[in-house]
Each structure stands twice: as C-alpha cells, then as structure tokens.
Amino acid sequence: MAIQNTASAALAVPHQEQQPLEGQADSQQRQQTPTAAAAVPEPPLPSLPQSRQPGVTVRRYCAERDHVDVAHICRNVYGGTDELPATINAAAAEPGTHILVACSGGQGAPLDALLCCQQRGDVLWLWGARTREERRGAGLAQLLLEEAEALARSLPGVASLLSVTVPANDTMLRLFARCGFRQQCEVVSWPATDVCVAAHRQLQEPRQQQGGGGSLQVPEKQAGSPQQATMLSILPKTAAVVDNAAARQLLPHWRRCLSPHHLTAVLLLLRQQRTRSQVAQLAAARPRGQQRPEAGAANSAAEAAQAVAPLAADSAVFAWLPAEYEVVPAMHPTVQQLIADGGVWLLETATPQGTSDRSLQERAEDGGGAAERPGPAAVLVLWGAGFRGVRHAGVVAGSAAALDSALLCAAAADPACCRFYVDCCSQFEHERLWSSTGGQRYDILPHYKPL
Structure with missing residues (x-):
C-alpha cells in the first residue's frame, strides 16, 4: 500500500x-x-x-x-x-x-x-x-x-x-550541529537506487503476464513459492545471503500487527538499549538546575526520561518506522491504515501467549525483562510504491537472522518489493547483505532536538 x-x-x-x-x-x-x-x-x-x-x-x-x-x-x-x-x-x-x-x-x-x-x-x-x-x-x-x-x-x-x-549532505549536517540537533542512528537504504530500479523493471513484465499478484498472504505459506519472481530470485548473490536456515526457522513466527499500541511497544523493546543510552545522554547534557529532585531514584528508562529528560521513552522520536527518506511515528494515521490493511508484520520469537500491549510496554520500560525472553525480533512495514514506482518496505530488526527473515517475509507478502530501509537498532551490522549488490547507497540519518 x-x-x-x-x-x-x-x-x-x-x-x-x-x-x-x-x-x-x-x-x-x-x-x-x-x-x-x-x-x-x-x-x-x-x-x-x-x-x-x-x-x-x-x-x-x-x-x-x-x-x-x-x-x-x-x-x-x-x-x-x-x-x-x-x-x-x-x-x-x-x-x-x-x-x-x-x-x-x-x-x-x-x-x-x-x-x-x-x-x-x-x-x-x-x-x-x-x-x-x-x-x-x-x-x-x-x-x-x-x-x-x-x-x-x-x-x-x-x-x-x-x-x-543523508551522509553526503555536509551542509545540512553542519546546520543540524549548529542548531543543537543530535543524530539518533543510521538507517540503511538498500539496495542502491540503480539496483532496485533495475530489479523493479525486470519484475514488471512477469507480473503483467501473470495478471499482477503481490496480495498479502501468510508468509510461511508463500515463502519460496516458485510461481512468482521476486527481487531475491533475480539477485542470486543476495538470495544466497538471505535464504539461510536461521532466517527460515523464524518465518513461522511472523504475524500481522493488529494494533498501533502493540507496534509501539515492539519498537520500544527492539530499540530499548539505544533509547536508554540516548535518554541518559539527554539527562547528562541538561543543566543541573533543570533536573528534578527525584531523578536519582529513577529505576527505569521511562522514569528516567520523565525525571531528567524532556522526552518520554515512548516519544515518537524513538517509536518510528523507517520509510522512503523519512521516519514515520508508529501512531501516525498512515501507519494505522497500513495496520488495518494488513501491511505491518511483527516477528516475535519468544513472547509468551497472552502477552498484552501493556506488559510489552512495561518490559520496554524496565529494560526488557530476563535474557531468556527475547520477545520481539523484527518489524516489517510494506509501504508500497514510491520513487519510480518501486515498491519498498521498512525494517526494524534486532539481529542479522531477523533481518534476513524479514526479507523472506517481504518477498512472500509483496513479491514486487525491491527496496528496504533498515534500522539495525545499533545492535549489529550485516555487511554481507549490503555488499551483495553494487552501487552507492545513500543512507538516512535521523536527527532530533529535544525542546
């Protein structure tokens, strides 16, 4: 969509x-x-x-x-x-x-x-x-x-x-720095424009001959389906990286997202380490006189955010989805419509049955719970057609295997998807994937300034 x-x-x-x-x-x-x-x-x-x-x-x-x-x-x-x-x-x-x-x-x-x-x-x-x-x-x-x-x-x-x-825009980077903005992370824009446009064009003729396709279906039933070409089928080097046992083992755990509140909680859990670090940096950077007396007793990321920083841990600054050279808050009406249309998918590998949005939120605020409960592993949002008609998606992933699985899920849910905007949550690098295609990337650098 x-x-x-x-x-x-x-x-x-x-x-x-x-x-x-x-x-x-x-x-x-x-x-x-x-x-x-x-x-x-x-x-x-x-x-x-x-x-x-x-x-x-x-x-x-x-x-x-x-x-x-x-x-x-x-x-x-x-x-x-x-x-x-x-x-x-x-x-x-x-x-x-x-x-x-x-x-x-x-x-x-x-x-x-x-x-x-x-x-x-x-x-x-x-x-x-x-x-x-x-x-x-x-x-x-x-x-x-x-x-x-x-x-x-x-x-x-x-x-x-x-x-x-983008990294190449030195003028804007200097302007952001002068005006007190902070870089939050780097969103990988992959593959390069010439690669994804060429893949998109190559997929168009088969899709027209087959009468379209690409409707959202359960990924575990569609993954690897031979009847429709995907970006992975025409980029064999990329397919060799992505189509692995670890990624396929995760495929049955993909589910459509049903609630923007659930999505927000999942994003907070995936980014909790980075968010806690940034909240702490904001607190340390504030003048001492602006810190509230109870700040020293704060035990959770959310409490710390409320006590000593101008941003809450669930702020749209932290709970966003990567898109085509923008970042879109999880609670944005566009995202809510995508959820209603079945265009947002969640990979949750070990979340207990019956886990509520509220309990996910609490786990995000207290540091995520015990290590044996990894919970959410990735988010996939299928944005639809963008520049030059190329269909694209946003991915927020906590591991390389989760990212690989997201690409397999996207190939099943939207076979024409040819471009991805990826937030690795400052947890991992996936150079094998990035280097599997040529061309120069122009990644995205989100910047924010608390008021």
Whole structure:
C-alpha cells in the first residue's frame, strides 16, 4: 500500500540543493496532484527577533502567491526533477502542516527560502528545505530552522524536532550541529537506487503476464513459492545471503500487527538499549538546575526520561518506522491504515501467549525483562510504491537472522518489493547483505532536538 492523500506522501529530506542526485531519488517522489490550499487565516507565527536577520520576513506559505516562486527555486534541484512544487500545495492543506517561507525586501517580495513542518504526535517533523540559488550562504536555512523551533515550542504537546538527512549532505549536517540537533542512528537504504530500479523493471513484465499478484498472504505459506519472481530470485548473490536456515526457522513466527499500541511497544523493546543510552545522554547534557529532585531514584528508562529528560521513552522520536527518506511515528494515521490493511508484520520469537500491549510496554520500560525472553525480533512495514514506482518496505530488526527473515517475509507478502530501509537498532551490522549488490547507497540519518 502506498502512502496517499496525506502530508507524509510529500515528505522530503531537509537538505541543500547540491545533494547528489541519488540522495534525492527517494526523498519526495510520491506523486500528488497540486491543489490550491484554502486561504484560511492562521495565527501569527511566533517570531524571532528581527535583528537575527535584518530585512528578512518569515511568514506562512501562501499557495496563490508563492507557488510560482517555489517552482523557480526548485527548477535546478536534483537536475530539474525536484517534485516539491508538485506536492507542496497538497502538503500545505494537511492538518498540522506549517510551511515557513523567508522573504527579503518589502511587501510582495518573492520568497528566498522555505521549510516544511508537520506536527506528528509529540514531534514537529521538518522537511523540504530549499533556498534560492543566489541567496545561499546567507543564513536563511538556519533562520527558518530556528523559526521552526519557535513554532514547535508554541504547539501543545510538541517535545522535539525531528528530521533526516543523508551522509553526503555536509551542509545540512553542519546546520543540524549548529542548531543543537543530535543524530539518533543510521538507517540503511538498500539496495542502491540503480539496483532496485533495475530489479523493479525486470519484475514488471512477469507480473503483467501473470495478471499482477503481490496480495498479502501468510508468509510461511508463500515463502519460496516458485510461481512468482521476486527481487531475491533475480539477485542470486543476495538470495544466497538471505535464504539461510536461521532466517527460515523464524518465518513461522511472523504475524500481522493488529494494533498501533502493540507496534509501539515492539519498537520500544527492539530499540530499548539505544533509547536508554540516548535518554541518559539527554539527562547528562541538561543543566543541573533543570533536573528534578527525584531523578536519582529513577529505576527505569521511562522514569528516567520523565525525571531528567524532556522526552518520554515512548516519544515518537524513538517509536518510528523507517520509510522512503523519512521516519514515520508508529501512531501516525498512515501507519494505522497500513495496520488495518494488513501491511505491518511483527516477528516475535519468544513472547509468551497472552502477552498484552501493556506488559510489552512495561518490559520496554524496565529494560526488557530476563535474557531468556527475547520477545520481539523484527518489524516489517510494506509501504508500497514510491520513487519510480518501486515498491519498498521498512525494517526494524534486532539481529542479522531477523533481518534476513524479514526479507523472506517481504518477498512472500509483496513479491514486487525491491527496496528496504533498515534500522539495525545499533545492535549489529550485516555487511554481507549490503555488499551483495553494487552501487552507492545513500543512507538516512535521523536527527532530533529535544525542546
């Protein structure tokens, strides 16, 4: 299932315009028909002191007035293939979306830079940073990032900023660092764009001859099915890595996810070690006077988060799914719809019968329970078609075997799936898999800033 008719369908990486072409290849290519956003009066933006940028005005995007300028700013981005002009109006019309623009000069001056923001639970998601070529280097991107932070502080329930970039985008990495963002992890984008596009094209003709296919079915009944080609069947080196005894032994344990709360709990368990470490780092970095007196008595990750850090352990900063150059909170409406449609799968290898979402949450908060109860091992979300029609999936895995099994599960549930965005939870590396295909990857670097 593709993400459609939501602002997330237009989400892109905040980045400089000179990012390598492949870095943009997956950042914002889900198509939408541009529609004029209704001219609804909005409350004024919380403004930064004008002395930060004398002569620069920051205001909200207006489709009627600004769309031509956006098209002009984006005309040379990604070699002229930037789709932000085609998606920005639909995104602007989505609830919780705020598009900030910076203009130099007086009333009616053309916009020089823009940044898109959307509230997603307790985070403000940032994407779509663009600057007019002749105004680059003037500090406008930083100004808009700071204005987005001021906006976030004015929105009820928002506790953090969240965004992504790629390793090749030095400009955005430096900007994030200057503005106090922290890198959370690295999401592997695999295989490289040229490989997955070629695989996608090769699969199209057989699929057309067979009348389609790819409907979700129980993986253990479909895995290894010879009647339909998959990415693994046309990439034998990859299949040799993935199709192993350990991965196949896990296949019967895959189940469709039935609840976003269950999904959130599973994600927290998979990432508990990394989350606890980051919560502790946030606590240590806060000024001593801001720490609450009871902080020293906190025994769990959740208690520590509430006591000394501005983020809860179950914040959307930590409970997200990797997608096509974005990260999507587990409680996002798009994810809830995917769950209802059977597009989210869980691999739970040793969770006791009758385990509730609440008990999973408690295990995540107290460190996961005893070592003999490994519980959740992986999450697979089938996002559907994205850039160039390539079907893609997100994977959160706790081991190489679980990741291999996720690829087998994806091949069974959606045979046309050709690209994966993988969070290894900072637990393992799988270089044999990454190197089984050629091409250059542009991985994703999630960054966040607690408020």
